[in-house]
Amino acid sequence: MPTPGNRFQSEAIARIRQTLGEVIAERREGSANHDDLVTAMLAPGDHGGPALADTVAVDHATTFIAAPTATVASTLGWVFHLLAQHPGIVDSLRTEVDTVLAGEPAGFEHLLDLKLARRIITETLRLYPSLWLGTRVVTTDTRLGGHLLTAGTVVSYGPCLVGRSGLYDNPDSFDPDRWDDSPKRAASPRPHPLRRGRPPMPRQPVRPHGEGPRPRHDCITLAA
Ligand code: HEM
Structure with missing residues (x-):
């Protein structure tokens, strides 16, 4: 529908695609060696295949701008927002950051040691996954929760419904330590009634980055 909002969106997308198209055209013509994503996309394929066509390169570049920002x-x-409501957790986070960084700027080498920071982000993504609706195509006839889903059916699912379901104790409360995998806290999510008599769920059913067979069905940050 040509509503003002939709028109604004279409114009914005057209502008982004045009700008990226110009960058890609410039790169194809230029000889300078930029060690970046656009250069990688325009290089011939790994197995001697052709380089990406311009429109496909623009598609990928657009995804790479949209996917990490929102x-x-x-x-x-x-x-x-959540930390503002939990000053005690902020204090613990400050202590962790001061200890791990010891006054240095944060770098990749610190990531594994920022354990509380990671738990805070995981818990936030459980409660507020940025992609609140996902879709998948059923590849083989499947029975799910008593419903037969035939191959080819498109299924929509809400990661926030899983995150806030009865799989978790007090699912609405913000508790980063539920992701503490030290032995004192490590408890599997409660078995959901729908899973009665079936194998236990993995410990982290929250999948805010999507999941599925690469190279199509999850966030590219997981591949890295
Ligand atoms: C909190 C951070 C992020 C979350 C929650 C997130 C989540 C997601 C989700 C749910 C998808 C769709 C997967 C699906 O098809 O089900 C996706 C796709 C994607 N994300 Fe992320 N993402 C995040 C950050 C990033 C960042 C930082 C980058 C890049 C630097 C990125 C790049 C991409 C790309 C390129 C895709 C498309 C992958 C494909 O179609 O093959 N994302 N992300």
Whole structure:
């Protein structure tokens, strides 16, 4: 529908695609060696295949601009919102950051040691996954919760419904330590009534980055 909002969106998408198209055209013509994603996309394929066509390169570049911006911005927004309501957790986070960074700027080498920070982000994504609706195509006839889903059916699912379901104790409360995998806290999510008599769920059923066979069905950050 040509509503003002939809028109604004279409124009914005057209502008982004045009700008990226110009960058890609410039790169194809230029000889300078930029060590970046656009260069990688325009190089011939790994197995001697042809380089990506311009429109496909623009598609990928657009995804790479859209995918990391709204997701990370919304996640950080919710992190700060939740931390503002939990000053005790902020104090613990400060202690962790001061200890691990010891006054240095944060780098990749610190990631594994920022354990509480990771738990805070995981717990935030459980409560407020940035992609609140996902879709998958059923590849083989499947029975799910008493319903037969035939191959080819498109299924929509809400990661936030899973995150806030009875799989978790007090699912609405913000409790980063539920992701503490030290022996004192490590408890599997409660078995859901729908799973009675079936194998236990993995410990982390929250899948805010999507999941599925690469190279199509999850966030590219998981592949890295
Ligand atoms: C809180 C952070 C993020 C969350 C929650 C998130 C979540 C997701 C989800 C749910 C998808 C769709 C997967 C599906 O098809 O089910 C996706 C796709 C994608 N994400 Fe992320 N993402 C995040 C950050 C990022 C970042 C930082 C990057 C890049 C640097 C990125 C790049 C991508 C790309 C390229 C895709 C498309 C993958 C494909 O179609 O093959 N995302 N992300």
